[in-house]
Amino acid sequence: MSQPTLLQHDRDAAARQAERTRIARELHDDLGGNLIAIKMALARLAARVPADQPGLAGQAGYIDELVDRTIETVHRISFGLRASALDVGLAGALAWQANEFARQTGVIVITHCTDLLTPEPAPEHAAALFHIAQEALTNVAKHARATQVTLTLEHDGGELTLAICDNGCGIDPAARTRPHAFGLRGMHERASALGGVLSLSPAPGGGTMLTVKTRLAPSVAPAQNKKQNE
Ligand SMILES: Nc1ncnc2c1ncn2[C@@H]1O[C@H](COP(=O)(O)OP(=O)(O)OP(=O)(O)O)[C@@H](O)[C@H]1O
Ligand SMILES: [Mg+2]
CATH class of the missing domain: 1.10.287 (Helix Hairpins)
Structure with a gap:
């Protein structure tokens, strides 16, 4: 099969x-x-x-x-x-979230997940990345005035990269440190708790690129993602 x-x-x-x-x-x-x-x-x-x-x-x-x-x-x-x-694995959960976001906002979302994650990251690792992606998408809806978002999850040599790139207005540098803005702070904290790094940069052609790089810490339990064993 x-x-x-x-x-x-x-x-x-x-x-x-x-x-x-x-x-x-x-x-x-x-x-x-x-x-x-x-x-x-x-x-x-x-x-x-x-x-x-x-x-x-x-x-x-x-x-x-x-x-x-x-x-x-x-x-x-x-x-x-x-x-x-996250029962459906990180890539599946992100794909679902991207669909929901597109349905709710009308923004076009292009999803690239280059590999099935085998093994899946540990549940809390996957949850942290999933929540970062959720907040990044919420920020796009709230602030970016974007028409298109690209969500990428790549797995390369034990390193996971999650990137959310929009074609909106870009982040005002002063806005990043607004005292009552907890979203970016929370995302940075989640990334560092994973031993990873979160960065924000201007996206090519305008907009914002948010990237999280972290090591893939595999789940101790057997991988939950679908393996075709039959
Ligand atoms: N994708 C984006 N495009 C444009 N501006 C952005 C984007 N993401 C964040 N920002 C700017 O960065 C600021 C800080 O974002 P952050 O998520 O920390 O706070 P918030 O969304 O304003 O509030 P909160 O997340 O606490 O509800 C935002 O107020 C906004 O000005
Ligand atoms: Mg926010």
Whole structure:
């Protein structure tokens, strides 16, 4: 059986994650919304329980408690589904994030992942890089006025390079050190925690290029990314 192409792998991974996210959204919005409506209707009903019916008031209190617990469960399950973007591996998670970003903002995103990551980076390593990419994309949406973003993940000789390059207005040097801007600071901190380096530079033709270089620290657990063993 031939290996799937990288593009196909990314597409499958992105499609799986998109489906999990859809279920999470429906659980949260639909089921969660109905539970809130039940809670409010119950409160209206409970307010009409006559004072000489303490048993009924107690029942209403019990139902209200059950609804609260169910709301909490729905939140927990939908958060779990969303938080698992990295289940599909770093390259797949980035591809999914890039698709989401393009869908939400209308900005064209070109994704280059030159290699399937074998082994996958350790989960916290992958999570840090994923969060850096998320904040970089958020910054593009908030500040860059870009029409196109290129997201690249390269693996070369044990070194991982993540680059996010936009064709927007470029970063004003003074803006980088704004005291209340935590995004860039957080990204630098995440990169150094991995023993890596984050740099910002003008992109060719305008815009901003954000690059993170770090060693690939493989997961101790067996790689989660799909190996075709059959
Ligand atoms: N891709 C980009 N293009 C243009 N300007 C940018 C870009 N990324 C960041 N900046 C500039 O750098 C500043 C600092 O970014 P940073 O992410 O630290 O803060 P923020 O996005 O303003 O706020 P926060 O991330 O704390 O919500 C931004 O306010 C913006 O002026
Ligand atoms: Mg920011």
